Amino acid sequence: MARATAQRLQRDVGNPADVFLNLAFDRRREYLYLALIAGVVGVGLNPRCVVELPANAIRLDRLRQLIASCRYSIHDMSAVEVTARPFRVPRFNMPFELGLAIGIQLDSEEHECRVMESVRHRVDQSLSDLRGIDAYIHRGTPDGVLDAVRNMFAAIPRQPLNRRRDFAAVYETLSGFRRSRDGRGDPFTAVQFGSLVVVAKSALEAVRQ
DSSP states (O other): OHHHHHHHHHHHOOOTTEEEEEOOOOGGGHHHHHHHHHHHHHTTOEEEEGGGSOTTSOHHHHHHHHHHTSSEEEEEOOOOSBOOTTOOOBOOHHHHHHHHHHHHHHHOTTOEEEEEESSTTTHHHHTGGGTTSOOEEOTTSHHHHHHHHHHHTTTSSSOSOOOHHHHHHHHHHHHHHHHSTTTOSOSSSHHHHHHHHHHHHHHHHHHHO
């Protein structure tokens, strides 16, 4: 059974440059979202996200397929506070998607997970089963996210950008786009996510010239 599952997951793998992004969809953390997109594009990879899934899709199966189709996934575990009323509960989507991705990684050599946090050693308490997997610490800042992404993909050869200021320039372009008429609205939708990726890739080409 495990062997058959591994073979199926390997067949599901699509673009080896795709990176699934797993983070809290929170307007207060939008800068982390933009920095993740900028960082992934800056190292020459292609961001993917659950917001691409149709609302009427069979969610869990499509989510698993999307993660399995990506060579990498990045999971931000920094949203540990409880949500607002009426139900003051912690957020479970991010650790749930991380669990799916780790299951895919265990069944297939074609997927690799990366974990991020804002506070060093906190994930050892919030998700103790991850002990042994080092989290990249971003300190809750855009620069920290950019540095974390650069470090986690440092082994990738021939990256299009190598200077911190160039990564920051891509991020600033995304921030400027969000303030423009075309960039307004909910950033956590398929249309806006697609636009952000296109803008990031255009900014990348502008920086390289």
